[in-house]
Amino acid sequence: MEIILAIFLGLLFGFVLQKTGAANPQKIINMLRLKDLHLMKAIFFGIGLSSLLLFVLLGLGIAESGNLNVKTAYIGVIIGGGLLGIGWAVSGFCPGTAVVAAGAKRKDALFFILGGLVGAFIYMLMYSSIESTFLFDKIGGGKATLALTGIDNYPTLIPSIPAVFVAGTIGALFMFIAWKLPEKTT
Amino acid sequence: MKNILYQKQWNWKISGVALGITFLLAVLLIKPIGVSTQFVILDGIIWNSFSSELVIKDPAAVKGYSSQNAYLNKNGGKYARSVANPLNYSFIFVLAMVAGGLLAISLQSKETGNENRVAPKIWFDNFGRSSITRYVAVFGGGVLVIFGARLAGGCTSGHMMSGMMQTSLSGYLFAIAAFALAVPTAIFTFKKRR
Numbered sequence: 131m132e133i134i135l136a137i138f139l140g141l142l143f144g145f146v147l148q149k150t151g152a153a154n155p156q157k158i159i160n161m162l163r164l165k166d167l168h169l170m171k172a173i174f175f176g177i178g179l180s181s182l183l184l185f186v187l188l189g190l191g192i193a194e195s196g197n198l199n200v201k202t203a204y205i206g207v208i209i210g211g212g213l214l215g216i217g218w219a220v221s222g223f224c225p226g227t228a229v230v231a232a233g234a235k236r237k238d239a240l241f242f243i244l245g246g247l248v249g250a251f252i253y254m255l256m257y258s259s260i261e262s263t264f265l266f267d268k269i270g271g272g273k274a275t276l277a278l279t280g281i282d283n284y285p286t287l288i289p290s291i292p293a294v295f296v297a298g299t300i301g302a303l304f305m306f307i308a309w310k311l312p313e314k315t316t
Numbered sequence: 317m318k319n320i321l322y323q324k325q326w327n328w329k330i331s332g333v334a335l336g337i338t339f340l341l342a343v344l345l346i347k348p349i350g351v352s353t354q355f356v357i358l359d360g361i362i363w364n365s366f367s368s369e370l371v372i373k374d375p376a377a378v379k380g381y382s383s384q385n386a387y388l389n390k391n392g393g394k395y396a397r398s399v400a401n402p403l404n405y406s407f408i409f410v411l412a413m414v415a416g417g418l419l420a421i422s423l424q425s426k427e428t429g430n431e432n433r434v435a436p437k438i439w440f441d442n443f444g445r446s447s448i449t450r451y452v453a454v455f456g457g458g459v460l461v462i463f464g465a466r467l468a469g470g471c472t473s474g475h476m477m478s479g480m481m482q483t484s485l486s487g488y489l490f491a492i493a494a495f496a497l498a499v500p501t502a503i504f505t506f507k508k509r510r
Contacts (some may be wrong), residue, residue, distance in 0.1 A: 132346065137344050137410035142411075145348060146338050146417020149323065150331035153497060156436030162495075162502030163327040168328050173477070175332025177434070178342040179488060180481045187344070199348050201469050201479060203486035210468025211493030214461050218494065219501035221457025222436060224472040226351040228458070229410055233417025236433045241451040243355075245458020247362075250412035250460070252354040265467065269485065277485040287485065297483050308332060 144230045153231040155222020164218050165315055178304025185277055185297035196278045198275040206265040264311070269308045276300065324424045339477050346405065348482070350474030352465035353395070354410040360388055360399035371396045442506050 150172050151157040160166035187193035201207075218224050221243045223231065231239035260266075271285035277296035278286045288296050319460055320330065344347045360383075364370045376381035377394025381400050388395045400403050432440075435450040443449050465471035471480065476494065479487020 132404065132405045133408055135346050135413045136405045139338075139345065140409040140417040142341070142410025145420045146331075146416075147413070148332045148417045148420035149326045149458055150335060151325045152459050153437070154325075159436060159502055159506055163506060164499065164503070169331075170402060171328040172331035172335060175328065175337065176335030176481045177477060179336035179419055180477075181424055181483060183340050184343060185381070185483075193402070195348055197343050198482055200395045200482055200484045201475060201486045203484070203489055204469075206405065206467045207475070207486050208493040209391035210464040210466070211490040212497040213464030214468065214471065215464075215494035215497035216501050217457040217460030217464065218472075219498040220505055221398045221461065222439075223457065223484075224461060225355065226349075226408075226413065226471065226473045229351065230417035230420075233419075234421045234492075235416035235418070237352055237447075238434055238450055238454045240364055241454045242458035242461075245455035245460075246352075246355045246462035247458075248416065249459035249462035249464075250352075250466060251359045251363075254356060254359060254385055254387045254461050257390075261390075267500075270346060272424050275487040276485065278410045279482070280374065289384070300483060308328070313328065 131212075143226070144233060147227055147230045148234055153227045153234055153236075153239075155231075155236075157221070158222040158224075158227070166313075167311045167315065168313055171311050171313065174304045174311070175308035178301040178306075178308065180301075181297050181304070182301030185294045185301075189294045198251070198279055198281060200275055200279070200281075200284050202272045203269040203274055204266050204272075205269065207269075209265065321423050339481055343478070343481070346473065348478035349409075350406070350470055350478060351410055351413075352462055352474065353470035354407055355462045356387065356395060356466065357398045357402070360385075360395065361402055364399055371399045373400070383422055438506050438508075441508055458470070 147153050152169055157166060157169055161169045166209055184193060186194055223239060225246060228239045228242040234245060270287065274285045274287055275286050277293035278289055339349055370385065371383045371388065373380065379394050379397040381393040381396035383389040383393065383396040388399060394439055398407060434447045439450055468475060473492035475487050478490060
């Protein structure tokens, strides 16, 4: 069953990434140069919509909170995110979009994936020497969320307001930003 | 409907709704979408095929496997287990993404059959027609992106999209850091010198 889901969801995600233009490095680079905000609008809208719907469904008991998986916040998230940002801007790919672009027969995506395998390998070899450094110092209590998820070991940063309002407000704000951003700038 | 399946590229509204529904569907059905971990798993599978002692069955480990490599061994041997069993959800998911990309271009109308697939136009405008330059730069970009993603514990899919969907603090921090460096890097790298 899991394998069938993996094939279905993977196919869907790959298809969607290709059709949104996210697997096209020209679109990524021009988004990051703030020239063509098509993808930024789509990303803001997608995150806003999914966040709003997720917390509505969690509130109604339709979505299972056991499926959530919140990642820990620590110093390395910020440093790693920055390093990723540099490579993302130069190449026009991130891990998911490169995989999809390779499927869409882009040759440069194959070199990105090879580089990615080397980057992952370096990290695997380095991990034992960095695992107890400041890089893994937690921020905000670890697996923190803004909206209450109802999972015991996830600290909530805004616990006094019902989760659906917190996530709903952020979601609506994201969709509003998506709506208002200009598609192209000159 | 047919129109949507055949279009080369969707407008931002369809794109946004499709992205949102995909990430939501994944968390409703099984778990949030993530990609970058699978680069480690593929490395592990390759490494394990050269040295069979990399990952071993270990009844004492929480996940039933352990590894001499500290990273594969963390979280009770979670990654070690995936390396030993490549037919797991997350790995198959990423393989299916490749097929998804292929499916999308196969359905698309033929008007753009001979598109350049070595570098985007903006790359040629800045760095000339050499494929080698592009491949070297993209390779280096790949090293940085996956190294950064592993240090951060996730990438654009796992942290930015899935993370912010769940209102995770880590997702917002990651997104801010990634854009804060990506935007100036892109503006500086692609100044259109030619």
